[in-house]
Amino acid sequence: MKKNKSALSIFSTASAIIACNLFTFFSAYADPNDNGANQNEEKLEPWQQAQKTEVWEPVPPVVGIQANAVPSDAIVLFAGSTLDAWVSELDPKQAAPWKVEGEAFTVAAGKGGIQTKQHFCDVQLHIEWRTPTGTEDQEGQARSNSGVFLQQRYEVQVLDSFENKTYPNGQAASIYKQHIPLVNATRPPGEWNVYDIIFNAPRFDDKGKLKKPAYITVLHNGVLVQNHVEIQGPTEWIGRPPYKAHGCAPLSLQDHGNPVSFRNIWVREL
Numbered sequence: 001m002k003k004n005k006s007a008l009s010i011f012s013t014a015s016a017i018i019a020c021n022l023f024t025f026f027s028a029y030a031d032p033n034d035n036g037a038n039q040n041e042e043k044l045e046p047w048q049q050a051q052k053t054e055v056w057e058p059v060p061p062v063v064g065i066q067a068n069a070v071p072s073d074a075i076v077l078f079a080g081s082t083l084d085a086w087v088s089e090l091d092p093k094q095a096a097p098w099k100v101e102g103e104a105f106t107v108a109a110g111k112g113g114i115q116t117k118q119h120f121c122d123v124q125l126h127i128e129w130r131t132p133t134g135t136e137d138q139e140g141q142a143r144s145n146s147g148v149f150l151q152q153r154y155e156v157q158v159l160d161s162f163e164n165k166t167y168p169n170g171q172a173a174s175i176y177k178q179h180i181p182l183v184n185a186t187r188p189p190g191e192w193n194v195y196d197i198i199f200n201a202p203r204f205d206d207k208g209k210l211k212k213p214a215y216i217t218v219l220h221n222g223v224l225v226q227n228h229v230e231i232q233g234p235t236e237w238i239g240r241p242p243y244k245a246h247g248c249a250p251l252s253l254q255d256h257g258n259p260v261s262f263r264n265i266w267v268r269e270l
């Protein structure tokens with residue numbers, strides 16, 4: 001009997017130790033919002049409490065801004081003088097057939113669009129464009145039409161929309177036939193316009209099914225005109241085609257038969 005009592009006592013002591021350890025273990029992982037944790041917080045100096053929400057990794061890489069306002073990590077697609085980063089859209093084996101003059105190049109009407117040699121997915125794109133003067137006799141979509149196509153499929157419209165009426169989902173800075181710009185920030189013909197575009201490419205699963213649509217944000221001359229809008233599928237003049245799976249793809253510029261000029265084009269991969 002004594003032996004049993006002694007065994008019982010050892011068992012009780014061991015149980016108490018295990019329970020105590022379990023309590024300590026679970027206390028360490030207790031809800032930080034419970035009273036115990038809050039009491040501990042109160043014991044910390046303010047600077048120690050503040051340290052708990054400091055995140056030290058990862059450290060953002062340093063990006064310098066060069067004299068021409070191009071970020072140091074950008075891929076320059078045109079900085080004057082040469083269209084080496086571009087090829088013909090009709091025949092990508094051929095050089096870009098558009099005309100370079102000084103700091104800019106201009107659509108060569110009828111020779112087809114141009115596209116970058118490099119393929120891109122998510123990007124920040126900077127591009128400047130200018131429509132010609134002396135086009136007052138042309139109206140609507142016929143007045144200085146071109147376009148910036150992300151991944152060769154999704155058009156941010158380029159058009160002389162300065163005092164030129166057209167359907168708003170087809171005016172400058174529209175996502176053509178999909179999203180009307182929030183405001184019309186177009187400068188008069190002969191002046192340079194600037195687009196800063198943030199584009200998140202669509203994602204597809206292994207079977208080619210859309211997992212996530214594309215999203216786009218556009219600033220026109222520094223003014224927000226498209227605020228993270230969802231792209232509903234490839235741009236079309238007629239109808240609304242569904243997404244078709246694709247990978248990273250070139251940027252392209254549209255030949256719509258009008259001598260629109262471009263300059264200062266750079267892109268940052270995101």
Ligand code: MG
Nearest residue numbers: 145146147158
């Ligand atoms: Mg267009």
